[in-house]
Amino acid sequence: MAWNEPGGGNRDPWSGGGRDQGPPDLDEVIRKLSDKFGALLGGRRGGGAGGGGGAGPSGSGLAGMGLVIGLIALVGWLIASIYIVDEGTRGVVLRFGKYLKTTLPGPHVRIFPIDRVEIVNIEQRRFREIGYRSTGANNRQQGVRSMPKEALMLTQDENIVDVRLAVQYQVKDPRAYLFNVLDPESVLVHVVESATRETIGKSTMDFVLTEGRSDIVASIKSLSQRVLDNYPPGALQLAGERGAVQKAAEPPLIKSAPQDEKPDLQVSSDSSRGIGLQIITVVLQDAQPPEEVQDAFADAIKAREDEQRLKNEAEAYANEVIPRARGQAARRLQEASAYKDQTIAQAQGEANRFDQLLTAYRKAPDVTRDRLYLETLETVLSRTSKVLLDAQGTNNLLYLPLDRLLKPSEAGVNAGGVAAPGGASAETPGSVPSVEGGAAATRLRDLNRGREVR
Structure with a gap:
């Protein structure tokens, strides 16, 4: 419709009429949006100039508020249900306190709050000391504190030796590490100490202090790992040289509860055995006699070294003299053989000469x-x-x-x-x-x- 037609509202662009048809005021736009949002939340509805106070919350406002709260709760639940397992770790999922599964590194979802996740680091190498404790000082002599209860052990020849070990280990089975025993590190220390006493008890003191270190370390590591893999010791059967069933020296540290109470965590019959630890290295830090007899033992070692030195010198002298004597004997045998051949040849030559002389004598x-x-x-x-003298040519007295x-x-x-x-x-x-x-x-x-x- 043209601006100058009837009913056009007199919208003459050149006249002043119709200027109130311009763009809405910014304050009015904000007020309208505020009223709509308040109505959605059940607040007061904005009124006109003579409207006075607003009305109470409506049913549609309450529904909108509940919807927003539900959305927020859903987002929070999703955030709580998603967890991430870092590289080098494993996630052990528990549902109502019972083991459910073990998850690998990466993002995973659980049912919150009935599922709980325990993160276990399986690449971290842990360290325990047996027979001594480090005090953190820079000086080695001042930074090591001896533990005689762990260090003093009896050898096969009934001597006492002071043994100090360092064990490096890591978690290999998170499920067994968390649920099979109460304190896996304490069990590890007791098992390694027991294996060390058994190995030292089968060896002599000289073997422990001299050439047997590598064999002793290998035996301790093998025996300890076999015990740890079959722990608890109720059904522990060692396939050692004796072939007999042995029980661990320390009491089992299995999680238990009173008979009238039901335990929170139970290990099912299909659970993994052992305590979930893998021994990486066993280092024999030191092995020496007790401090009270170290001087006497040092004298014994010096005497043994002198004995070995004298043996080596005697062997060297024998290796030098025997070939020389053999050479002299061979030379004398050769000289005797040559003299024999010479004498025989000379006698034969004289005999032949005499025969020839006899033949010539018979002829003339x-x-x-x-x-x-x-x-x-x-x-x-x-x-x-x-x-x-010319006796006939002169008569002079000579x-x-x-x-x-x-x-x-x-x-x-x-x-x-x-x-x-x-x-x-x-x-x-x-x-x-x-x-x-x-x-x-x-x-x-x-x-x-x-x-x-x-």
Whole structure:
């Protein structure tokens, strides 16, 4: 409809009429919204200028309030029912106080408030000390307090040894850790201490203090873990070397309630056994005799070390002397064998020479005898000092200084083969004659025999 037609309301854009048709006031808009929200909540409804006071809450307002409260409660319930299990932990869900399930890391939903979740850290490595306690001081000697009740143990040879252990463990079964025993850490300490006493009781003191540390630690860890995995000890059966049923040294710390009361937590027949702990490492911190006998034991250890040192020195000397003696024995055997071969060969050579000489003598006895005589004289005279005299050519009296002539010969004899005047060398009395001297003596004997025959 045009502005100038009848019924147009005289909405002339160029005239002043109709200016009250502009946009609504901001205060009025806010007031209207406030009235609507108040009506929704059952409040007073806004009236006109002459309206006066408002009326009471209406039925629609109460319904709206209940709806809002219900929505808020639903949101709060959903928030309380959602829980998140962090990495490295497990969530143990309890419904009416009874175990329901174990949840893995991530977001999960429970029925609040009948479900309750216990978060257990299974990656945290925990530490317990047996036989000593750390006091937190920087100095190791001042920061360790001995616990004689736990540390002193009896060995197989009836000696007392002070043993200190450190056990590192973590939770492997959250359900068993929470519900099977009341105090799992205390049970762990008692079990490891009992296993240590059993292992030490089967070993000698020397074995514990010297080379047996690794074997002892392995035995303690294996035995302790086997007991922990089958705890409580009511049906504990150890598959050890004895093959007998053994009971734990400490009383079981199982959660219990009086007979007239029903326990809140019950372990069903299908529950996991053990206390839910896994031993990671067992470290033998120290093993030594008690303080009262440490000085005497140190002397015994020193004596044992001296004994071992002397044994090692004796073995080294034997390893040095025996090969040398064997070498000398082998050398002497070789020398004896060579002397044997030489003597046999020399005797055979003399025998062959005598056979040849006998053959030549049978053919020409005179010639052979003269030749032997001359060869013998040659051999004898070549080794002695000689004085040649022409007895027929002069009648003068000759003076022979025999004392001077004999001195060089005696000097040669004392020198053991030093050349004498005239180019001859003398042999010492009792010395073994050479091969040439033996041959000359043999020829001389043959010559004498020939002279006797003739």
